[in-house]
Amino acid sequence: MNAIAADTNAAADVWTEQDTTPAAIEEALRDLLRVRHAANQGLAPARVLNLVVVVDCDSKQEIASRLRRVGRYHASRTILCAVQPGRSTLDARVVMSYEQPEDPAGFGLIREIVEIDMGPDHLDRLQTIVDPVIVSDLPTMVWSPHGYDQTFEALSELTDVVLFDSDDEPDVTDAFSRARSQLHLSYVVDLAWLRTTPWRERLAASFDPRQRRPALYEITEFAIRHCVGASASALLLAGWLCSRLDWEASALSATDADTFEGTISADGRMVELRIEPVEQEAPGLAGVTISSAVGFSLSLDRGPGGLRAHAERDGQERTWKVLGHSRGEAGILGEGVRQALLRDPTYGPALAAAARFR
């Protein structure tokens, strides 16, 4: 080991080594923990989740920065594998950060970040590099935001959860296909799906009062507005409504990469479905409109402090604000990490329906 800083006033202990081995990294983790725990027994390592991230070397800092901004939903041990063309050795840096407890009798959390610089050839044998470094018995989530799809196969034996962002893929059909394949192997957390969460919650709430329920079975039109580049989220939201209401999802016509429209069969009725991009700075969805044959229509549109709701019922119009703070992209990534510990049974059916739209 070449560097362990064990200053009790520091907020992090760091170990680095060039041309290292997984065994040396694992030993460094154990040594850092032992030293830190001996210095302050009130510090305990978080033991929730391993997160393995495989990224381009050039984007390592950007991804590290995104992971730092996730708020309270940090993985306990993050292993950031940066792939550098031409590299044949492993360089590693272990950072053990901790919060000194304010109360001397209290306790503080230790979180571990392991950065490993590697070459493309290491990816095929990634399991032998990562396996010694993860915390055994904790669920392991794998995220490969820059492609490197061989990561999933290489780590298949270690992987409990895969993190995707279907909105990040250049082709939404490929994105859904990849997510569906992966669903057979592990649990999938899709950030594109998580961008739909507040919309699903609000639509569910809108039809929750019993007097509104009949309108749910009389929907004639469902329009989704989204930021350019978020068509996967929009299709997943449409797929969700289809799967929850047992509609028959079928192919929509696409006028461009972000605009889809068509008619689908809903229990003998036809429902017009339209997905279109709008100008919006924030990524994700911008608005939805649902119209039904019983004289009820509802629009929800993103706005400051929540969603602007506009309803028409029997010729009467009402507008109000549905309260809620926007999570932002950092919040959505944090939510993705948190979702690794949960299981959402509605994503699979929504994904299957969304795939049929293409």
Place this chain on the structure above:
Amino acid sequence: MATASAQPAVQQEVNPLVGGLERLPVHPTAMTIFGATGDLAHRKILPALYNLAHDGSLPERFELIGIARSPHSDEDFRDLARASIQRFSRTKPDPDVLDALLADLRYLPGSFDDADVYRRIGQTLTEFEERDGQPLNRIFYLSTAPQFFPVIVTALGEADLARREGVETHIVIEKPFGYRLDSAKELNRTVLEVFEEDQVYRIDHYLGKETVQNLLAFRFANALFEPVWNRNYIDNVQITAAEDIGIERRASYYEHAGALRDLVQNHMLQLLALLAIEPPASFEANRLRDEKVKLLESIPPPTPRDVSKVALRAQYGPGVSEGEPVPGYRQEEGVDPHSRTETYVALRLGISNWRWAGVPFYLRTGKRLSRKVTEIAVTLKPVPHLALKTEGSVGVLPNQVILMVQPDEGVSVSLGAKIPGPRLRIRPVNMEFHYGTSFMSQSPEAYERLILDAMRGDATLFTRNDEIEALWGIIDPVLSVWREDTRSPIRQYAAGSSGPAAASSILLPGNEWRRL
């Protein structure tokens, strides 16, 4: 084209869109807070409502009415609410969400016994419903001094606000619910003359704490502990709620309450109940509360003759806390210099059922103790035969399971382990689990959970009428004996200490208090 009526009735009963959602819908609601300018509303209720709004958990239509005697305008109350939220909110307020939450808030000044206040409440609720175009569920939240509870309940009934066709009306009543068993019964009678029991949500915010709810998970999701959770293996149970602070300007409340009413009658007995209940058939509100009532009714109230043997009271005197000299209770501002109000209670209870017969349950609580800690310590019986030598070590001690409630939240199990070396010597070691190390999420404030549950109509974490009477029934004899005893001196303990040494007098032979 199919019509709505073609859908089976059952299908329309269930909302198909809620499957898989973490945040379930809440019906559009109007909440009326009585005592809206008071300390509880200021510190807890309004910040909790903001956090629910921030997280998107409030219903799509949420209206708020504040009632208090102070002559404020809507605008004044909006400013007060904003200041409370900005100071006490768990999350940093988003100005857009905060503005939207407070935009339509109404404030109705008036006395709680003034019929015109209730007429204006009804009128405002009707205005809200007309504007929102739909019926709103109604929550009346009583956050006033307890003497106003029956006044408000009766007035709500007289104003015909207690129920309304097509919507749910719930009343949330803060603690203390009653002052003694007879007053609790009387208040129950008054409330139940106006409301049905399933409309009533008696709040004990302790039950909204994640760690308290986790007692149920600990008990009923782990096969490891259940086989030893009985009189055959457990020697004694100690429940401690120690505070390092004094009464903090709450003299007017505390002088009338005392530690027994303030903490033992509600929080600590609830902890005892959750620790000791039989497994409920389900966690539906009434199934769980049935089990709690069964357990509480199995605790024999101390007889007047036994009170001095099983209960001990004391007051903190001057002392040193965190290195600073602090006054005694009788020297605190607003406290009678001859006050007999207890700031410390130690109590021994038993449970007369097959599982727990003979196991002492010790409860102790106090203010101005050496440290702040709430925990349940379950001490198992010693091993029946000791083949291991104890010479040269502290030896084999009984296993303990410590359920930590605050400030740290978690579970600690003490085990005997071999001391490294050539000899087989044993000392206790701890196996610890801290919530913070194993869950990423921050626990919501207890009030957020409870307000949301009251809006949803889930009474699992609220106290039922028979439960509240069972709780009072356990401590009522102690209150009677202490009230009638006006001559014995009240024991004093130094502020900043671990309490009166005499607290050991209520312990059974062989038991000792766990160090704070």
